[in-house]
Amino acid sequence: MSAPLLELDAVSRRFSRRISLGDRIAAKLGATVEMREVRAVESVSLSVMKGETLGLVGESGCGKSTLGRIAAGILAPSAGTARLDGKPVMSETGRREKLTTRVQTVFQDPFASLNPRKRIGEAIAEGPLAHGLIDRAGSRAYVAEQLSRVGLDPSYSSRFPHQFSGGQRQRIAIARALAMKPDLLICDEPVASLDVSIQAQVLNLFLDLRRALNLTAIFISHDLGVVRHLSDRVAIMYLGRIVEIGPASEIYAAPKHPYTQALLASVPRLNRHREGRTAFKPIAGELPSPLSPPPGCHFHPRCGFATERCRSEPPQLRPLGPERWAACHLAE
Amino acid sequence: MTAALEVRGLKTHFFTRSGAVKAVDGVDLTIERGRVLGLVGESGSGKSVTGLSILGLIDHPGRIVEGSVKLDGQELVGLDRDAARRVRGRRIAMIFQDPMMTLNPVLRVGTQMSMALRAHETVSNDTARERSVRALSRVGLPTPEQCLAAYPHQLSGGMRQRVAIAIALLHSPSVIVADEPTTALDVSIQGQILQEMQRLGAETGVALVWITHDLAVVSSLAHDIAVMYAGRIVEHGPTADVLAQPRHPYTRGLLDSVPGEAKPGEKLAQIPGSIPALIDLPPGCAFRARCSRASGACEAMPEIAEIGGRLARCFHPLEAA
Ligand SMILES: Nc1ncnc2c1ncn2[C@@H]1O[C@H](COP(=O)(O)OP(=O)(O)OP(=O)(O)O)[C@@H](O)[C@H]1O
Ligand SMILES: Nc1ncnc2c1ncn2[C@@H]1O[C@H](COP(=O)(O)OP(=O)(O)O)[C@@H](O)[C@H]1O
Ligand code: SF4
Ligand SMILES: [Mg+2]
Numbered sequence: 001m002s003a004p005l006l007e008l009d010a011v012s013r014r015f016s017r018r019i020s021l022g023d024r025i026a027a028k029l030g031a032t033v034e035m036r037e038v039r040a041v042e043s044v045s046l047s048v049m050k051g052e053t054l055g056l057v058g059e060s061g062c063g064k065s066t067l068g069r070i071a072a073g074i075l076a077p078s079a080g081t082a083r084l085d086g087k088p089v090m091s092e093t094g095r096r097e098k099l100t101t102r103v104q105t106v107f108q109d110p111f112a113s114l115n116p117r118k119r120i121g122e123a124i125a126e127g128p129l130a131h132g133l134i135d136r137a138g139s140r141a142y143v144a145e146q147l148s149r150v151g152l153d154p155s156y157s158s159r160f161p162h163q164f165s166g167g168q169r170q171r172i173a174i175a176r177a178l179a180m181k182p183d184l185l186i187c188d189e190p191v192a193s194l195d196v197s198i199q200a201q202v203l204n205l206f207l208d209l210r211r212a213l214n215l216t217a218i219f220i221s222h223d224l225g226v227v228r229h230l231s232d233r234v235a236i237m238y239l240g241r242i243v244e245i246g247p248a249s250e251i252y253a254a255p256k257h258p259y260t261q262a263l264l265a266s267v268p269r270l271n272r273h274r275e276g277r278t279a280f281k282p283i284a285g286e287l288p289s290p291l292s293p294p295p296g297c298h299f300h301p302r303c304g305f306a307t308e309r310c311r312s313e314p315p316q317l318r319p320l321g322p323e324r325w326a327a328c329h330l331a332e
Numbered sequence: 333m334t335a336a337l338e339v340r341g342l343k344t345h346f347f348t349r350s351g352a353v354k355a356v357d358g359v360d361l362t363i364e365r366g367r368v369l370g371l372v373g374e375s376g377s378g379k380s381v382t383g384l385s386i387l388g389l390i391d392h393p394g395r396i397v398e399g400s401v402k403l404d405g406q407e408l409v410g411l412d413r414d415a416a417r418r419v420r421g422r423r424i425a426m427i428f429q430d431p432m433m434t435l436n437p438v439l440r441v442g443t444q445m446s447m448a449l450r451a452h453e454t455v456s457n458d459t460a461r462e463r464s465v466r467a468l469s470r471v472g473l474p475t476p477e478q479c480l481a482a483y484p485h486q487l488s489g490g491m492r493q494r495v496a497i498a499i500a501l502l503h504s505p506s507v508i509v510a511d512e513p514t515t516a517l518d519v520s521i522q523g524q525i526l527q528e529m530q531r532l533g534a535e536t537g538v539a540l541v542w543i544t545h546d547l548a549v550v551s552s553l554a555h556d557i558a559v560m561y562a563g564r565i566v567e568h569g570p571t572a573d574v575l576a577q578p579r580h581p582y583t584r585g586l587l588d589s590v591p592g593e594a595k596p597g598e599k600l601a602q603i604p605g606s607i608p609a610l611i612d613l614p615p616g617c618a619f620r621a622r623c624s625r626a627s628g629a630c631e632a633m634p635e636i637a638e639i640g641g642r643l644a645r646c647f648h649p650l651e652a653a
């Protein structure tokens with residue numbers, strides 16, 4: 001781990017909210033539907049070092065996928081820049097296009113990204129062919145190599161996506177991403193829809209490949225246990241902002257931000273040596289709407305320590321020890 | 333004392349064009365009043381079909397082909413439609429992963445709750461309102477009056493699920509079957525609901541069957557745990573005993589594959605292979621293709637038998653440590 005491979009420099013992303021079917025029904029029934037901007041990601045800066053895995057955690061809608069897509073160069077930030085080895089991952093003007101093949105993404109639902117009518121061999125070969133990494137003559141052997149690397153039989157290349165189980169499809173998605181020879185892999189909830197036994201198989205595959213290929217990765221998950229297992233460092237997001245970032249072992253042992261503390265306490269853990277049933281310690285209150293996040297610190301309405309300052313002044317990420325940062329007025 | 337719910341030898345099969353899917357193939361469960369039973373297993377193991385069968389909600393091409401479901405001692409299998417409807421929603425209720433399975437999108441919550449009440453009782457408008465408010469506050473909804481006036485889509489996912497739970501509670505049923513009720517919710521909301529459920533069980537004496545694939549939730553919530561594999565219960569006993577000392581190789585494999593137990597960055601223990609399709613299962617223990625303890629004996633079906641204070645279905649159960 002030396003130089004940063006990926007740098008996010010104050011990236012933000014806003015969406016003007018589209019009208020969903022639910023809202024249309026609501027409007028018909030006389031409800032007032034507010035139309036506002038969602039600040040999915042607000043001025044996030046971070047870097048990922050070569051060879052490192054950064055875990056990104058947070059509750060649904062906090063902006064993890066949006067940040068991941070910006071880092072992958074498949075979504076243009078509204079402000080700020082994502083750079084890989086110092087070069088922007090996306091063209092800055094005109095039609096915003098992805099400029100690099102060195103970042104690849106693995107999504108939760110690989111079915112969505114696989115064409116159901118395309119044999120998986122073709123799906124794996126198409127990217128490398130289009131970018132001249134391989135030629136037609138070599139593609140068969142190349143696909144076979146990619147498949148066996150993720151523990152699938154090369155003969156599967158002539159099958160269609162629906163012929164695979166969830167775990168196999170996730171292996172295919174990984175094979176397809178790795179076929180592009182990326183330096184940075186962005187995994188967005190890749191095991192979220194898998195059963196624990198299959199999840200363990202895929203996580204083990206990821207651990208093996210990461211070591212063998214010296215991959216750098218961003219691993220997005222709402223599962224704190226999975227993130228702990230895989231990550232060197234962890235970033236915790238809340239309503240579009242990073243509230244804490246630092247070495248995984250330290251954050252899990254001694255979280256500094258009240259949200260991180262509450263999140264870690266609220267997640268049920270597999271307790272194999274329990275005395276009786278354990279009490280749940282949930283975070284109070286609802287997750288505020290990203291359409292109208294609370295002023296000041298976004299977490300203040302649910303925070304037990306909030307002061308006047310927290311209600312008005314947004315805290316900045318500040319250093320709180322070697323490699324440790326938190327965005328809280330009170331944390332030390 | 334009769335158990336709140338007693339399931340014996342339950343078999344529910346789906347007669348499809350490609351053959352009979354034996355989704356539930358001999359399930360036994362017992363749950364006492366005020367207790368929580370966690371029903372766990374991988375997807376496709378038959379958990380939901382078990383839940384639906386208990387409620388008598390299996391539709392064509394599926395059918396309960398054998399077995400008994402007793403609610404407070406009363407047999408439910410074989411009840412005619414009307415009799416089943418009188419029981420369902422009143423003495424036994426179900427909560428689904430998607431609360432919209434219970435809720436009607438075009439009716440206000442208040443309307444739906446009084447309809448649910450009137451399905452089984454004659455009540456005045458005032459009483460209906462009062463009981464709805466009470467049920468809503470019981471599940472931790474802070475402004476029940478406002479909630480009654482709302483349409484489901486105006487509520488967050490967590491609030492919708494609370495409303496579905498409140499409806500299930502309206503008639504103070506003996507048993508509630510909850511099928512992955514918090515799986516789609518955020519962790520903070522999941523925690524709140526689990527906390528409420530833990531309290532409700534103690535307060536109302538309702539027996540809860542909590543279906544989930546999340547072992548961590550079960551480890552905190554359930555008094556007892558039943559592990560399902562390929563349509564059968566393979567281990568069933570007090571949660572503390574099963575978690576601390578699983579006897580069935582499948583239970584052990586599941587527990588070991590949860591990250592958080594292992595040292596960060598090290599390989600997780602994994603069960604090879606995946607759950608078989610429930611059509612044309614070969615005879616014998618359904619886990620044997622994935623099992624490290626399998627022997628020739630396992631080509632026959634092991635009976636579920638008592639060992640170390642719980643039940644396990646295995647010829648070569650793990651020894652006590
Ligand atoms: N294309 C879009 N149009 C409008 N709003 C969007 C769009 N994509 C994301 N958002 C909004 O931006 C916010 C962040 O979404 P994002 O998908 O990044 O969250 P997430 O942390 O990945 O959530 P999850 O855990 O549910 O995957 C949400 O409020 C979401 O509704
Ligand atoms: N309506 C149906 N027709 C045919 N097969 C079904 C039907 N419903 C469920 N099954 C099958 O029954 C098995 C058990 O399903 P289910 O109870 O939903 O599993 P779980 O809830 O444990 O994930 C699966 O193999 C599933 O495909
Ligand atoms: S019966 Fe045999 S195959 Fe089945 S779980 Fe026990 S040892 Fe394994
Ligand atoms: Mg996402």
Ligand SMILES: [Mg+2]
Nearest residue numbers: 379380381511
């Ligand atoms: Mg199910």
